[in-house]
Amino acid sequence: MKWNIITFFLILILRLNAVGQIESHGTIVVINSSQNEIVFAADGRSAKASSYSDDDCKISAFGNKVVFAASGRRGLWNRSTRSYEWDAYTLARKEFRSFTSKGTPQSVVEQFASSWGIAMKKELEIDIAADQTHALANVEDDHVLALGAFAEFKRDKTFLIVIEKITYEITANGKVIVKAFVDHRITNPESYYIGKGEIIRELDAAQTPRSREWRRDFDMGLGFSSDPIVFEATKLVRLTIDNYPPTRTDSKGKKFSIVGGPIAVARFTPKGVEWVEKGNCPQK
Numbered sequence: 001m002k003w004n005i006i007t008f009f010l011i012l013i014l015r016l017n018a019v020g021q022i023e024s025h026g027t028i029v030v031i032n033s034s035q036n037e038i039v040f041a042a043d044g045r046s047a048k049a050s051s052y053s054d055d056d057c058k059i060s061a062f063g064n065k066v067v068f069a070a071s072g073r074r075g076l077w078n079r080s081t082r083s084y085e086w087d088a089y090t091l092a093r094k095e096f097r098s099f100t101s102k103g104t105p106q107s108v109v110e111q112f113a114s115s116w117g118i119a120m121k122k123e124l125e126i127d128i129a130a131d132q133t134h135a136l137a138n139v140e141d142d143h144v145l146a147l148g149a150f151a152e153f154k155r156d157k158t159f160l161i162v163i164e165k166i167t168y169e170i171t172a173n174g175k176v177i178v179k180a181f182v183d184h185r186i187t188n189p190e191s192y193y194i195g196k197g198e199i200i201r202e203l204d205a206a207q208t209p210r211s212r213e214w215r216r217d218f219d220m221g222l223g224f225s226s227d228p229i230v231f232e233a234t235k236l237v238r239l240t241i242d243n244y245p246p247t248r249t250d251s252k253g254k255k256f257s258i259v260g261g262p263i264a265v266a267r268f269t270p271k272g273v274e275w276v277e278k279g280n281c282p283q284k
Contacts, residue, residue: 026043026045026047026195026196026244026257026258026259027042027043027058027070027071027072027194027195027196027259028042028043028071028193028195028196028197028200028236028237028240028241028244028259029041029042029058029059029069029070029071029149029193029194029195029237030042030191030192030193030200030232030233030234030236030237031069031149031151031161031186031191031192031193031194031233032190032191032192032229032230032232032233033151033159033161033186033189033190033191033229034189034229035159035189036157036269036270037229037267037268037269038067038151038153038159038161038267038268038269039229039230039233039265039266039267039268039276040059040067040069040149040151040233040264040265040266040268041230041233041234041236041237041263041264041265041266041277042058042059042069042237042263042264042279043058043237043240043241043259043260043261043263044056044057044058044260044261044262044263044264044279044280045257045258045259045260045261046074047248047256047257047258047259049248050248050249050250050251051250051251052248052250052256052258052260054260054261054262054280055261055280056261056280057264057279057280057281057282058070058071058264059264059266059279059281060089060092060093061266061268061273062093062096064271064272064273065100065108065152066096066108066109066112066150066151066152067150067151067152067266067268067273068089068092068112068148068149068150068151069148069149069194070088070089070092070146070147070148070149070194071146071147071194071195071196072144072145072146072147072166072195073088073120073124073145073146073166074087074088074089075087075088075090075123076123076127086123088116088120088146088148091116091119091120091123092112092116092148094119095112095115095116095119096112098115099111099112099115107152107154107160108152109150109151109152109160109161109162110160110162112150112162113148113150113162113163113164113182114164114180114182116148116150116164117148117164117165117166117180117181118180120145120146120148120166120180121166121178121179121180124145124146124166124168124178125176125178128168128176128178132176136168136176139168142167143167143168143169144165144166144167145166145167145168145178146165146166147163147164147165147166147183147194147195148163148164149161149162149163149164149192149194150162150163150164151268153268153269153270157270158187159186159187160185160186160187161185161186161187161192162182162184162185162186163182163183163184163185163186163192163194164180164181164182164183165180165181165182165183166178166179166180167179191232191233191236193236195259196240196244196258196259197240198244199239199240199243199244200236200239200240202214203215203218203236203239210243214239218235218239221235222235227267229267230265230267230276233265234263234265234276234277237263238263240259241257241259241260241261241263244257244258244259245257261279261280262277262279262280263277263279264277264278264279264280264281265277265279266281
């Protein structure tokens with residue numbers, strides 16, 4: 001216990017001295033499924049406070065066992081070294097290697113989601129201790145710090161998708177409590193999203209002139225699609241990219257949106273993972 005406390009404060013000091021910023025992506029990830037197919041579709045934009053780049057990969061495949069994506073706090077970016085002090089996807093790779101090193105459990109994602117959530121919680125607690133105001137700045141969606149989506153096909157070819165949620169609350173005495181827990185389990189076909197879902201909710205409600213037009217276009221395309229599961233996930237991400245408002249300003253005074261870039265689409269079946277659209281993701 002003493003060693004853990006010492007380690008915590010050493011990391012805390014390093015982060016206090018680092019010139020870093022909390023990375024919070026304007027991610028949109030759509031997960032769509034049928035009985036024998038799970039599709040992940042995601043945008044490719046990495047948005048900072050006053051700049052962005054369209055070179056991000058937000059979908060990770062762990063062999064043919066698990067597909068993972070995350071939204072919210074990406075990690076702590078060190079502007080001096082131009083690298084992450086930590087990030088959600090590196091933590092996912094580390095946790096996956098750790099718990100599968102002694103064999104693969106029958107249900108991978110249950111343990112994977114839990115271990116990733118714990119790892120994220122620890123890193124976020126350190127960042128909050130180092131600079132609470134900075135670490136919690138611009139957190140939206142009811143104190144949600146991050147979401148992770150984990151999908152697998154089991155040995156009997158049924159599937160499980162687990163959504164891990166990391167949130168925080170501030171107690172009456174000002175202490176920040178970070179929590180990690182399973183928010184949703186999907187075992188039957190449905191469409192689900194994590195990240196910036198305002199456009200998707202507007203489409204579903206169909207109460208505005210543009211959303212009714214979106215719905216007509218969406219339904220027509222769905223009817224002609226050879227793979228409706230892929231079409232729906234991809235279309236929802238494209239609709240978000242095309243219509244999400246520009247809410248940030250770059251150093252030249254130009255407005256930009258926090259979602260954008262090329263779309264990556266991964267199709268996951270009991271046979272493995274296929275990249276329908278590569279985006280910025282490696283096809284392996």
